[in-house]
Amino acid sequence: MQPLVTAVLVVRRGGDALEQTLTALTHQTRRPDRIVVVDAADDAAVTARLSETAPTHHVQTPATTAGFGRLVMAGTDQLPVEEAPSSPYGGIDEWFWMLRHDTAPDLRALERLLAAVEVAPSVAVAGPKVMDGAHPTTIAEFGETLTRTGASIALAERELDQAQHDRTSDVLAVGEAGLLVRRSVWRDVGGFDPALPHVDTALDLCVRIRLAGHRVVGVPLARVFAHETTAEFSRPGRRVRVRPRTLARWRRTAQLHRRLVYAPLAAVPLHWLSLVPFAIARGIGHLLAKRPTLVVGELMAALTVAFSGAAVPRARRRLANARQIGWAAIEPLRIDQRDVRRRAAIARDARRGAAEQNRIDRPDFAPGGVAAVVGAGLVGIAATAPLLAAQALGGGTLAPIASDIGALADAVRVTTEGAADPASFVFAALGSLTAWQPSLALVVLWAAALPLAALGAWWAIAPLVTRPGPAAAAAVLWALAPALVVGLTEARLSAVIAHLTLPWLVAAAIRLPTSWSATATTGLLTAVLIAVSPSLAPALVIVWIAAMVVRPRAIGRLLTLVVPVAALAAPLVVTRVLQGNLLAVLTDPGIAAPPGPSSPASILLGWPTLDPIIGPLAEVLPIADSPALILLIVGLPVLALPALAIIAPALPRGMRALAPLGLAALGLVTAVVASGISLTTAGGVAVGLDVGPAVSLYWLGLVLAAGIALDRMRRSGAPLGAFAVTTASALVTPALAAILLGTAAVEPLSEPRTLPALVAADAVGDPELGTLVLTPRDTGLAARIERGAGRTLAETRTVRSTSDDERESLAELVGNLAAPSGRDVMAELDQRDVRYVLLRASTAEIDGGEATAGDTALSDIVTALDATPALVPVGETDAGRLWRVAADDETRAEPPGDHPLTTTVLLGQLTVLAMTALLAVPTSLRPRRERSTDGTIDDPAATFDEETDD
Amino acid sequence: MTERTRRLALLSGRAGLSLLAGAALLALGAAAIAVPGPRIGEGAEPIDIVPDRAEQALACAGGVLGLTLGENPQVTVTAMPQLVSAGDGAVVSSLTGSDALPAELPLEATLANAVPPAVVTLPADAPDERVAATETVRVAGSEAAGFVAAECAPAQRTAWLVGGDTTVGRTTWITLANPGPVDATVDLALWGASGPIEAPGATGIIVSPGFQRVIALDGLAVDELSPVVGVTARAGAVDARLQTSTVRGLEPGGLSVVSPIASPAETLVIPGVPIVNPEAVQQRSAAEGGDLFPTLRLLAPDSDADVTVRVIAASDESGASSASVPPAVTTSLSAGTVVDLPFAELPAGDWAFIVEASAPVVAAVRVSTVDPSPEALPGPVAGLAASIDQQWVVPSPVLSDGTRTLGAVGALAGTTARLHLAATSGAAQVDLDGRLIDVPAGGAVSVPVAGSTPLGITVTGAPVAASVSYRGDAAVATTRILAPRAAQQALSVLVD
Known part of the structure; x- marks a missing residue:
């Protein structure tokens, strides 16, 4: 039918x-x-x-x-x-x-x-x-x-x-x-x-x-x-x-x-x-x-x-x-599973083929790039030779990172004082690189800063140029940038980290539209950059918005950049909003130390502060009194760099140099604006925002544009490029030699502590032990209470600030300790858990009779401290003269405890960071590049060559 | 458009762009230099703290030291002085112990009323900030005889004791008293006629709070004719004195307490050196030796110095002064060598010594008085009372214009007291408890004062140095008028 x-x-x-x-x-x-x-x-x-x-x-x-x-x-x-x-x-x-x-x-x-x-x-x-x-x-x-x-x-x-x-x-x-x-x-x-x-x-x-x-x-x-x-x-x-x-x-x-x-x-x-x-x-x-x-x-x-x-x-x-x-x-x-795998392999090959169509051409890394990186490495090791044997670095904004891994973990938690700085995560990551001795990571960073900078700059400029020479020149110019040299010698940790991060950020951002891995890397690097130098945040936001305008297709990916930055910065922003002081979000993290004096002219020349170069120059040339002559001598040799940068857009296919020029302009404006802002004080001196990172951004724009110009000028650019590199390096050398000569602010510490060994030994069992540290300065005696074995980078928080009452009360205590007084200070010392008093001055200075703190002679201060019945003199130590508080006080004030939300917040932050890191890890094979030695289809086959002929 | 014009347009377009970029960057640079950026935030001001007023403690020289009799002579107190204190609210107490009064000394060896040296304390809440005290005692014994007077002084970190003698028949003790609440660690440096003296055991001497250490100079500098002791407290502060006593043959004579000089200086003023009966001194020194003449002991501890010594006759209140001022003496000192300059021809009267040097020096003058007709001693042992007394006169601190200070004249015990004032750089007027005394420029004045009284001194005009001298039969002693404690200066504290 x-x-x-x-x-x-x-x-x-x-x-x-x-x-x-x-x-x-x-x-x-x-x-x-x-x-x-x-x-x-x-x-x-x-x-x-x-x-x-x-x-x-x-x-x-x-x-x-x-x-x-x-x-x-x-x-x-x-x-x-x-x-x-x-x-x-x-x-x-x-x-x-x-x-x-x-x-x-x-x-x-x-x-x-x-x-x-x-x-x-x-x-x-x-x-x-x-x-x-x-x-x-x-x-x-x-x-x-x-x-x-x-x-x-x-x-x-x-x-x-x-x-x-x-x-x-x-x-x-x-x-x-x-x-x-x-x-x-x-x-x-x-x-x-x-x-x-x-x-x-x-x-x-x-x-x-x-x-x-x-x-x-x-x-x-x-x-x-x-x-x-x-x-x-x-x-x-x-x-x-x-x-x-x-x-x-x-x-x-x-x-x-x-x-x-x-x-x-x-x-x-x-x-x-x-x-x-x-x-x-x-x-x-x-x-x-x-x-x-x-x-x-x-x-x-x-x-x-x-x-x-x-x-x-x-x-x-x-x-x-x-x-x-x-x-x-x-x-x-x-x-069958075999068939499934075969099909997946075919799909993978197809994807790789497609990726090879989109690959970015880079010049050969060897020999130019290798030479630049190795050369920078040798110069870096030679320049930081006195620091290599140290266990930690001190001076400027440097201090031991933390006493151990546990302290690193505590540093990133939200406590009742407020949120941890985003930079605490960066310092914790840095310290965990050398987990057995976290502070050693700083020494490694200082020694490896120049080659890392050269490598990063090479990666940043490689997609923009086709010849290896300009790429190597850009690498050298970045590695020997005045901003980095000033950061290394003046011990400005934020400036060094920002200088190293910027080129990698540019390299990742160039690949951002086509690669999720690059997007995640950009997000992480942006978070790191904003964490160590919040003053760059407005400039980065402007670049972000400009990128969204220029490439509307990538808006989705650009919006995801906010996620890792917000993960790190949200707790701090919330804390500041609750405090009602939003501008303080821009405070530089870490230890507050006043940067050298900066002026718009020095920023234009690429130097955050001219002090490291004026000193050596003044010994050789009689220029001490004429700032115009100084600027001329410092500026003239490096005139080639901005000149190259400006003529870059005039050359064929040089339009891509406009974006670096924009970066340079942003960096300049940020640096000039930031140089006048000071949001915190240290030892009674106003600490201005560090202009180092902004000057690095400015220098990056100039270097990239100059590299593009050299590339477009082809053969005729070689002598100009060599001239620019040579003069820039020569100018920076006297400043770089400061560490060798011992005139730099950075100093090696043989042990990761800033307080005497006796205090550090006592602090092992008693981390809340307080030491009253007195430092003589021109305008008076600076006083500060440090806990444990001294200040560490990990435990500094910008939200922690002393109220006016606390400052006055501490000043009264110090005033009655350091001068003959009838007051019994025992109770006040106990209340603050102060067990040691340290005067940072050597015996030579004290007995010399000339050293003063403000108007008071140091020897008078020492006499007064000796005569205080509450203090027992311990004697001279490597960090200064030490006194021990006589009575034993076993009760300690509670350290700031954890906020109720701390675990949640930390878990959330770590989850976001882990997911971003997973996304950033490169897991696919790199697209193959054509090599000139591979030959093309038109070349004769190699089958019957002499060596392969059997 | 032809190829050429197209290329030209492209080139000019690019060049124009480059010019634009260059102009923009230049404009930005110019704006950066010309336009001042925003200024936000200011530094913290230092906080000036005036410390709370502390109590003042003056340590006194204490009892006269001597040796116990018998087999194992040990240092002990042989005479307790009388204390006269001045100052509203001053409290008299004593140290808690002394090397001269150990617990295990047999009772009969010690003096019945022997106590450790006195400490005069002005509490922090006393109405006035000035305090002074003086101890005096006349000793007439078989081992020691003489008149001793010493002002009570605050403990200091450094002290220079110029005086003493460790040759045969001369005994010198160094006393270190610690009236403060903390341990003091003291180093002694010794100098002699042939340069610095290496003495083991002179460093690291620990003086407990409330204790007096007694150290025999004879043990440190053996047979030294012109010792000078420099005392440095590494921690804490001490009041250092020398006690000297002389025995010539069997006759004791010449008790003196040497007060400390704070630190070497390029100008030293000794306002009142009493020269009494120089003929008797000359007569006696023919028999006894040369250490009775007035002698100026000088030491330049650190560097060579050229020293000029001027001697000024002190006029009394009426303005009369003795004649024949000796000429100024100039000498060169080599570093570290003690020099004794004799002033044998000094006529009777009160003299002010002014020492000016090219480098910091310390100095003191030793004077002697001889009683030409000593009393006969009562009792079965015949003999004469002691007839010689000596005194090391140390420079007084210079009181500047406007200083209000306090001094005390001790119990006279048969002597008469005079106040000496010397103004080296200009005319000054001194208000002594309402009595105005004019001191001529570059001159000295000496006026009699009553015993056991406080002296309130106010200086106007040029800086003045003041001291009190006591003279009598076989008795000579001087004490200084000390400057008041420096006003509490504010300490600038910078807190983050």
């Missing part, structure tokens, strides 16, 4: 595709006996057009997000129930043929499908070859199967149809477009699973039909032309492209749902519990594979399936009712 075919047409949208489908449907060589139209388009024109075709049943549903399966079932529900066969030879075969508004069947499609199923009564589902409607010779999809882990994978996808799949018959599943299914089997297995609204609907149906003992075949000669993908179809309304992350989420949701449905009952609780942990693990995998957009989808898919209510039990019941055979029977139809 002739089978009875009912075509079920699900319509979501009208348009050309619907016209083609309706035309093809009415002109089939074997026309369907009944046509059921499910009209989910919510469009009167579409409804009218559908009515014109006079279907057997016209079901109207509102435009709904219900999936293909549910819509089909809304249509099949309208049909009359199958008649029970009365003849002993079987009844009429009823078949459903599923069509979508965008699937136009070939004119002979139904004929061929029926031909395939008529001769094989065991076949319950037949599926056509789905071709791409826009490219009719390309297979869109033909057959689906499952991998070992249950993911769906198409047997043939997006391939040119060259009859390579025309021998396919039995498959595990077919796609939903043009699917022909026997009605009785359809009824037995319960139809489509309504819990799979987007993808995998037909796959699930076919798997269940397979497990019920029937066969599923693909019929390659029957073709259906689909204009939308399954995922695109599942959206109501206008046709919208489905984003890859949405598709990934749908597929993962469907996979997890099917996993719970197909698993044996005993394993279901295990699978359910493992949903979220696996989602987190896969999220980390996505971060490592630089697909950060998929992370949220993973988690949402797991949560959707975990809390989908009764959907899974219902689906399991449906499966259990129809199941006849086990999974082992259909095992051969699943795809």
Whole structure:
């Protein structure tokens, strides 16, 4: 008997595709006996057009997000129930043929499908070859199967149809477009699973039909032309492209749902519990594979399936009712893991090929870059030779980083005093590099600063130039930048770190639009830069906004840069807002030490302060009294640099030098504005914002622009470049020699402590032990209480400030200690937990009789301290003269405790930083570069060369 | 557009861009230099703290030291002085112990009323800030005889004791008293006629709070005719004195307490050197030797110095002064060598010695008085009372214009006291408890004062040095009028 075919047409949208489908449907060589139209388009024109075709049943549903399966079932529900066969030879075969508004069947499609199923009564589902409607010779999809882990994978996808799949018959599943299914089997297995609204609907149906003992075949000669993908179809309304992350989420949701449905009952609780942990693990995998957009989808898919209510039990019941055979029977139809790996390798190769199209050309690193870095390394080691044997560095803004790793961990917590500076994270990371002795990292940083700077500058300028010479010149100019030299000799840690970070930031930012890894690296480096020098934040914000204006496509990625910066800086900003002092966010972190005097003229020349160069110059030349002569001598040799930078835009393809010039201008303005702002005091002296980082930014702009100019000038630029490099290096050398000569502010510490060994030994068991440190200065006696073994970088916080009352009370205590007084200071010393008093002056200074603190002679102060009954003289130590407080006070005041939110905040910060770091880690292979030695296709083959000829 | 014009347009466009960039950068640079940036924030001011007023403690010289009789002679106190203190609210107490009064000394060896040296304390809440005290005692014994007077002085970090003698028959003790609350660690440096003297055991002497250490100079500088002791306290402060006593043959005579000089200076003023009966001194020195003449002991500790010594006759209140002022003496001192300059021809009267040197020096004058007709001693042992007394007169601190200070004249015990004032650089007027005394420029005045009284001195005009001398039969002693404690200066404290 002739089978009875009912075509079920699900319509979501009208348009050309619907016209083609309706035309093809009415002109089939074997026309369907009944046509059921499910009209989910919510469009009167579409409804009218559908009515014109006079279907057997016209079901109207509102435009709904219900999936293909549910819509089909809304249509099949309208049909009359199958008649029970009365003849002993079987009844009429009823078949459903599923069509979508965008699937136009070939004119002979139904004929061929029926031909395939008529001769094989065991076949319950037949599926056509789905071709791409826009490219009719390309297979869109033909057959689906499952991998070992249950993911769906198409047997043939997006391939040119060259009859390579025309021998396919039995498959595990077919796609939903043009699917022909026997009605009785359809009824037995319960139809489509309504819990799979987007993808995998037909796959699930076919798997269940397979497990019920029937066969599923693909019929390659029957073709259906689909204009939308399954995922695109599942959206109501206008046709919208489905984003890859949405598709990934749908597929993962469907996979997890099917996993719970197909698993044996005993394993279901295990699978359910493992949903979220696996989602987190896969999220980390996505971060490592630089697909950060998929992370949220993973988690949402797991949560959707975990809390989908009764959907899974219902689906399991449906499966259990129809199941006849086990999974082992259909095992051969699943795809082998080897094939999956092969396909993934092919996809990887394709991606690499695409990346090679986009790769950025860099000049060869060897020999120019190597020479620059190695040369800078040798100069750096030679210049910092006296510091290499030290255990820690002191002077200026330097101090031991922390006493041990535990102190590093405490440094980043939010306490009742306020939030930790973002720079504490940077110092903690620096200290953990040499975890056995955190303060050693500073010595390593000082010794390695010059080669690191050269390397960074080479990486920053390499994408912008094509010749190795200008890149090497830029590397040398950056390594011997006056800002870095001043930072090294004047012991300005923030300036050194900022100078080292800037070129890497530029290098990462250039690659930002095309690489997630570069985006994450940029975010981390921006966070580090803003942490160590908050005064650069306004300039960086301006650059950020300018980048968003110039490249609107990358706005999404640029917005994600805020995340790591906010993670580090949010607690501090919140604390400052609560204090009502938002401007103080710009305070330089770390130990406050006044920078040298700076003037706009010195900033223009690239020197944060001219003191380190004036000293040596004044010994050689009589220039002490004329600032104009000084500026002339310092400025004239390096005039080549700004000259090159300015002519860069005039050269062919030199337009890219405009951005560095903009950076230079920003750096200049920031430096000049910052030089007048002072937000904190140290020892009664106002400490201005360090202009070093801003001057570094200015210098970076000039160096990059000059490098581009040299590159564009080709051969003629070589002598000019050599001249610029030579003069810049020569000018910087006297300042660089300061460490060797001992006139630098940075000094090596043989042990990581700034207080005498006796105090440090006592502080090991008693970290809250206080030492009153008195330092004689020109205007008076500076007093400060230090805890433990001395000040460390990790424990400094800019939010910690003394109130006026505390300052006055401490000043009174010191005034009555350091001068003959009748007051008994024992109680006040106990109240502050002060156990030692240290006067930072050597015996030679004290006995010399000339040294004073303000108007008081040091010897008088020593006499007064000796005469205080509360103090017992210990004597002279390497750090000064020490007194011990006589009575033993075992009770200590509580150190500032943890804020109630501290763990949460710290966990949040570390999570964000870890995710950014995972994203930043480069995990894919670098695109291969053409080497000139590889030869091209036109060169003769090397097969018969002498050495390879056997 | 032809290729050439297109290239020209491109080039000029790029050149224009470059010029624009250059002009912009130049303008920015000029603006940076010309326009002053914002100034935000200011430095912290130093906080000036005037410390609370502390109590003042004056340590007195204490009892006259001598040796116990018998087999194992040890130092002990042989005579306790009388204390006269001046100052509103002054409290008299004593140190807690002394080397001269150890616990285990047999009771009969010590003096019945022997106590450690007195300490005069002016509490912090006393109405006035001035305090002074003087101790005097006349000793007439078989081992020691003479009149001793010494002012009580605050403890100091450095002290120079110019005086003493460790040759045969002369005994010199160094006493270090610590009236303060902390341990004092003291180093002694010794100089002699042949240069610095190396003495083991002279460094690191620890003086406990409230204790008096007694050290025999004879043990440190053996047989030294002209010793000078420099006392430096490494920690804490001490009051250092020398006590000298002389025995010539069997006749004791010449008790003196030498007060400390704070530090060497280029100008030293000794306002009142009493020369009494120089003929008797000359007669006696023919028999006894040369150490009875007035002698100026000089030492330039650190560097060579050229010294000029001027001697000024002190007029009494009426203006009369003795004649024949001797000429100024000039000498060169080599560093570290003690020089004794004799002034044998000095006529009777009160003289002011002014020592001017090119480098810091210390100096003191030794005077002697001889009683030409000593009394006969009563009792079965016949003999004459002691007839010689000596005194080391040390320079007084110079009191500047406007200084108000206090002095005390001790119990006279048969002597008469005179106040000596010397103004070296100009005329001065001194208000002595309401009595105005004019001191001529570059001159000296000496007026009689009553015993056991406080002296309130106010100086106007040129700086003045003051001292009190006591003279009697075989008795000569001097004490100084000390400057008041310096006003508490504010200390500038900078707190972060």
